[in-house]
Amino acid sequence: MERLAVIVAGFGYRTGTALASCEAALALAQVGHPPVTALAAPDDKTALLAxxxxxxxxxxxxxPAAALTGVPTPTRSRPSFAARGTGSVAEAAALAAIGAGARLLAHRHISPDRSATCAIAQGPST
Structure with missing residues (x-):
């Protein structure tokens, strides 16, 4: 039986961001990668993505905020460190959603209006 990989799109975005910005960031991040199987964001920001x-x-x-703090990410954004304690909220959310064995497929991609970011992580097959 073929095993399915867990592929999560993680998001970070400013308060007041439109859903279209998140969709644009997701479209950019997905180029050349398999379809995502789940979405992830900080717990205080998921309402927009529902x-x-x-x-x-x-x-x-x-x-949860505590699960994002200290997650090592290739991106090193100063505003992200100040707000969430990690270099990229999108990358950290994708990695934290999967947990052990997660790896980034796509680093943070920024929406054209620069208000949303999306990164894609893959986890061990289930």
């Missing part, structure tokens, strides 16, 4: 997750038929993981 309609997207529902429309795509995907789970939406709400990542």
């Amino acid at each position: 309609p997207l997750a529902e429309r795509l038929g995907l789970a939406l993981f709400a990542i």
